Amino acid sequence: MVRRVACALALASCAATAAPLKVDEVARGVFVHQGATLVLDAPGHDDIANIGFVVGQRCVAVIDTGGSVRTGRALRESISAHTKLPVCYVINTHVHVDHVLGNAAFKDDKPAFVGSAALGPAIEASRRYFVEHYPDDVETSAQIVGPDTAVATTRELDLGGRTLTLRAFPKAHTDSDMTVFVGDVGLLWTGDLLFIGRVPALDGSAKGWLAAIDELAKTHPKFVVPGHGPVSHDLAAALAPERRYLETLVEGVRKEIADGKPIEDATAHVGQSEKANWQLFDTANAHNVSLVYRELEWE
Amino acid sequence: MAGSASAADPAPGGAWQLLSGHYYPNREFGEVDEGFMHVEAPMSTPDPAATPVSLHFGDAARGRIKQVRLFIDNNPSPVVATLDVGTAQPISEIDFRVRVDRATAVRAVAETTDGKLEMRSAWVRAEGGCSAPPAASGEGKVGDVRFRSADEGKSLQVGIRHPNYSGFQIDPKTGDPIPPHYVAHMKLTAGGKPLVEIESGISISENPTFRIVSDAPIATPVTLEASDSKDAHFSATWNGAADRAVAAAGTH
Secondary structure, eight states, X not given: OHHHXXXXXXXXXXXXXXXXXXXXXXXXXXXXXXXXXXXXXXXXXXXXXXXXXXXXXXXXXXXXXXXXXXXHHHHHHHHHHHOOSOEEEEEOSSSOHHHHTTGGGGGGGOOEEEEETTHHHHHHHHHHHHHHHOTTTOOSGGGOOOOSEEESSEXXXXXXXXXXXXXXXXXXXXXXXXXXXXXXXXXXXXXXXXXXXXXXXXXXXXXXXXXXXXXXXXXXXXXXEEEESOOBSOXXXXXXXXXXXXXXXXXXXXXXXXXXXXXXXXXXXXXXXXXXXXXXXXXXXXXXXXXXXXXXXXX | OEEXXXXXXXXXXXXXXXXXXXXXXXXXXXXXXXXXXXXXXXSBOSOGGGEEEEEEEOGGXXXXXXXXXXXXXXXXXXXXXXXXXXXXXXXXXXXXXXXXXXXXXXXXXXXXXTSOEEEEEEEEBOOOTTTOOOOSOOXXXXXXXXXXXXXXXXXXXXXXXXXXXXXXXXXXXXXSBOOOBOEEEEEXXXXXXXXXXXXEOTTBOSSOEEEEEESSOOOSOEEEEEEETTOOEEXXXXXXXXXXXXXXOOOO
């Protein structure tokens, strides 16, 4: 308790001794920390996304950095505990706070910060919002670190002895989604294009997300790291519930619109058949439906 | 989730004290019952950038309301819209979609044909509705108009394709705020008679959408004349059920 108070008073000095995040080596040289299933205003909300790192022979690539500078520093400690190799890349799978706010913890490593070509603009548009709404997680606007390396479609990153293949997607979960494929072990890191267990949160295009699911389903990785939820070994099975959920929303909303129902009727009804299938369903479903309605009403 | 507050004023003082002094100096607000008018809004909005707000008018209010003003006390621009209501069509409900920036009273003040003021309100919890980036798909052209009717023509939704920039959204390319640009005026007629005339501002959501519900089928044709804050003009006509869900292109 005393230590927690001291941390609150002197975040910076405390961070230097941050306890390492628990990570699992899910495939050779690929380490994953599984985030908690919490809402964005709960204690511990800065550690809800899956984050981790890939170790090559020359250097390390970080994939997503957590929802606070604090979480990013704890991830940095985990890397130090596993390897003395430098961090040469920090990759963000999309713009959301739980995946990007830890970036500042890696500035001293002077890595390339890599994201979809849409990530930089998305971070600029959100910078003020992040500082105002997550003051305990990021101290200044300057601590919100955007990408300096943009991926328009695909790009390969060489870590020495292993290559990461990055792939940017059109508007889906967000407008800045990107996946990472670690070819030598057959591991696909999906970012939030895949939710397992936790209800998918839409912040882009439902139609685009379904199209991205179709694209992902054409690949056959041995390991799948979702944005939220446990590591899977069966991509098709892992995608099925998410596809069913999004299709339920699209079909349900199309019917509400065709029947002349207003948006509040749609948010009250659509998707409820999926309620038992997802964690934190009530925290996201109505918002998802509202966005789907606004997307589809101009079809 | 959806609830309507029963208190006439859940948040006395604060922003409302200033607003009422400005818009209604030295005026008294009548004690009204739910049967006259009430405001329905979600207690905690699922979508701060497009929060549904409904004004319901009871039998006692039909044909007796001259003007209604909708306020969101704690928004940067609290006056959402001012509506001049026609008397030819008995209106039972008008729905809006609004941006809500933070927890606030959403209130409607009706001025009756005999010059009295009646007020109802609801409390909404929200965060960030005015600065939320545009969300709807980018397809379509500014000024496109879409009518949708339901309930045997007794309800009509009218939407205008327009970014309705609030002035608090950030341009991703520059990091600076996008200047406000919004639908400022809409005039709807039904069967040649005034239905409603709406002056609106930046608290109205992207792609401004209104829904009007009447006791009787809404007379046709319905015409819309609208203009925005940069003086672009849009118009459209809807001829009834045959035009169901048909978009009529606006003119610029």
